[in-house]
Amino acid sequence: MPRYESAPQLTNDYITSVWEMLPRYVRPTLLLQSETLSAQLGCDITIASETFQYTGSFKFRAAYNLLSSVAESRIVTASSGNYGQAVAYACKLLGKKCTVVMPVTSAQVKVAAVQSHGGSVDLIDVQKISRNERVQQLLDEQPGAFSAQAYDDYRVVAGNSTLGMEILNAAAFDVILVPVGGGGLSSGQVVARDHAGARTEIIGAEPQPGNDAARSLRSGTLTYNEREPATIADGARTLGLGRLNWEILQHGVADIVEVPDDITLEALRRYFRYLNLKVEPTGALSLGALMTAPERFQGQRVCCIVSGGNVDPTVYASALLGE
């Protein structure tokens, strides 16, 4: 495995220890082969679904690995979505207290999910204060609290790499297709591949509205969106990749496919129709990438990662009806 300047702690020994410990605390991913999708797209497709992971997304792998390794008992984080739930549930299991900063516009179901795990929700008006500023305020008010990063942390990347471990153990895939937001999940797959010494290509699937990672890869320089991108894939509404994530992805991914939102929604509908799988829009990005560039994957053995399943019923119903 390469050495990374921004995280010298990311060693083979460290990954080995995480792969030994973390699987005892997470649910194994659900692997599903699909004859129908394979026939439609001309390749051999397996889905690795994290929709039944604790708190409904892969983020629990990251949150549990990170928070079980820090001594602090008070945790602060900013998340409007899956990471907040994952941190809240991990804190509950680990006997820590957490505060999750969320925009006041967050879906009620997401606020309720954090609270149901015993987390405190701190609602902010993002027009008036940024999430990071508010996290800093809370850290100033609570000396000794720990700020949990959602992707730019080697312990997050290592936690996410356990999903890659499960996938690589299951079959000799040519490609793993993985949604890209801040780059935590995708860089975890690169680390897993390199640690296992496998030759599997890792290919990112990024929403076309908000294609900072694809642009970064093309230009060779970490590039940011000017504002939070307006994409249906709400888990990928990030300004840019984390520093460590970029360092890992720059030479670690073979490509990043930009997926238009309408194809992401069509992928969501195919999961519903052909696999009985409820996925959130962000989770549908990897199948969306296959549908965007099917010729790229002809005849290959492809694993599509579904990152999570948490989506509001009204959003999901609209997506199903194609509205």
Next chain:
Amino acid sequence: MPRYESAPQLTNDYITSVWEMLPRYVRPTLLLQSETLSAQLGCDITIASETFQYTGSFKFRAAYNLLSSVAESRIVTASSGNYGQAVAYACKLLGKKCTVVMPVTSAQVKVAAVQSHGGSVDLIDVQKISRNERVQQLLDEQPGAFSAQAYDDYRVVAGNSTLGMEILNAAAFDVILVPVGGGGLSSGQVVARDHAGARTEIIGAEPQPGNDAARSLRSGTLTYNEREPATIADGARTLGLGRLNWEILQHGVADIVEVPDDITLEALRRYFRYLNLKVEPTGALSLGALMTAPERFQGQRVCCIVSGGNVDPTVYASALLGE
């Protein structure tokens, strides 16, 4: 295991052989524990979901076990739903040809699913000819064809019993809650319990509109609905239990809970919200039974069987929105 007059073939030796063979051809059920539902309902709930079984429902267990045991290469059956898909796919795997009689009003997605597995669909106007009459016509036209029953056949019951085997192997449940239509799945659970020598109670979950099985159990006589019941649980729109199924259930189930349709739909929504699980209305009946009579299950270790996940997007979207 008791001897059943209407199926002397249903012996311990036969069940042992099916439990040995069939798991090689079916997907294991997905077992999910739910802290949230357990807290809401005051018992310890595990879901056994057949939504990821081949063709999206438990029916594949029955169809494959039945059709792999008959010599005939032409199969005829009547089904507007999951059994038709399961028979078509089992026939594809076994190199047989099948015709599925379906009402002309069947959802297009269900017709397409049968056809996608290579099955012929025979559409009928049920105002003019019954499904059974049409099956008989086809059998007369195709001498040597085999008529595949959906529930009233010992090989169907034995196939379905493999789900019970998986559940009983997983944990010492006090109760297995199981949807009841024709009684094929529920009688399979009774047979599994008795064959395994377990003490688990088997309790049926039947739609209140069309409560023939509950009435049969109360009266001690096999009782029929006057017409196909108008329930949202389309997999349970049966006139009555099969003869063998009734013989097994009469002394084999502890109870049958009648579930109002609005509670079935609320159960479907809870699966969506708390488990990321897409279920069809019939599949939601067992959780619906728990919600209908929660006091009956306080403190118990309950396994709720989700029989399948196939549902039209429009029906599902309406259910999500509570329309």
